[in-house]
Amino acid sequence: MLDPFVLRAILGILFASLSTPILVIMLLRGSLYITPEISHAALGGAALGVLIQTCFPALSDPFPTVILFCVATAIFVSYTGRGSQQSLGTMISVSLAISVTLYAVIRSCCLPADKRVLVDGYLISDLLLLSDAGVLNLAIASITATVITLIFYREFIYICFDMDAAEAFGLRVRMYDLLLFSTSAVAVAVITRAVGVLLSVTLLILPVAASSIITRNVGMMIISSLIIAMLSGIMGIALSLQFNMPTGGTIAISSTILFSLTYLTKLKKQ
């Protein structure tokens, strides 16, 4: 029988992996690189969430605040940085600065020491500490992201392929682009919850990057990135139990290993 801690960790990582399809679409959009930046917004969101929780103990988990903060950041970045690649870069940096500042100020000035641990759990996360409510939160968020991805799959793909033509053919491209960014922000929040801000880049980028090495078919990319993310997660939890390390780190190690293997296999084939 599985220990309930292990079971919750496994469920947590399975749900986190479920949010990778929208990241594949962000890769096609040429915007995957901003997801680790949005992940930093989770820090600001977590600090804010814990602060709210301290003031209103009825709100038990800072995760909804984290999601809202990530989505708000994504909308802010995509809206204000619309003009050019340069302005997008600038607005990403601005939002990064805001989040990190918010985190630093709230953590050191407003939070009692026992609450700081909660915020720091978003820096490097350990899924083995996940509660039932935590699993439920991850499930709701990632299933929402997946359902949105499925419903608006075509719209998203058309935006990635040819935004000008999509607009000229009557698609409300601005609206769908905002939806694409917001949905990926939910995915980012989920993955950040699972592995922490510092290591989120591994689970945000590597499974998708590996899948794009394996195949050029969008559907296959989505499936393979999902499988790679799940494998990384399960391997990571196994390693974590074996070596008694936080799961965030071991999941990062496994996804790096899986990516490297994919890359080397590709090199060998050429």
Add this chain to the structure above:
Amino acid sequence: MSGNIIYVKDVSVKLKDQIVLDSIGFEVESPSLIVVVGPNGAGKTTLLKTLLGIIKPFRGDVRVLGLNPFKDGVKVRRLVGYVPQKDRVSHETPLKVGDVVLMGILLRKKLLRFISEEDIEAAMKALAYLDMEDKWDSLFSELSGGQQRKVLIARALASDPMLLLLDEVFAGLDLESQRKLLSLLEMLKNKKRTIIVVEHELDPIINIADKILVLNRSICLYGEPHDVLSEDKLKPIYPCLRTIEKEGRRIVILGDMHA
């Protein structure tokens, strides 16, 4: 206001504080084939985007298919077929040729946009017009530039729009494909479709044009080919203008204006 398919009155467009279209006005009856020519930077592409409601004029009145494209942009765009001049297609998104053509049909449907048998037939037919039906399963990004143009033309045709806007599609096609496209446009005209073709040169499209619109920030000339195609009228706009004889026909070469 008339019942014409396009009605443009006193329209002026500014892009970044520069007047690109200066109080232009014209009407297009349906069905007809209009050729829009003008030097580089004359505002031809801007004119098409204004008709689609993508660019908003700061003055004037535009009606397309009886609708105001700035209020009912989405509605107008769903009724109009458009082939952009520069396609900023992402080659990172691995779409197949069939999917690209279906895009022209599915974007006109309601949400979820399920693909029906008829949709696939219509997309196949549009590709077949351009002799590209055997490329259905090829990756769009792996086609040649001319083949990609043909797929994008098929995408605009697939939904069988009442109004078709083509921005410099002949350039980049080989002679055989140009001939094919020409007879295709003629066939569409016989099917009562209205077509606006923006081109750099009049040949070969002039042979099937009903009217010519010479644009250079404002409308210089608009009328039937035999009225417009006189040297004294065109020379002021095209100083490099030449006429040559080819296969017994008189062909007007406007001459490249590298502005």
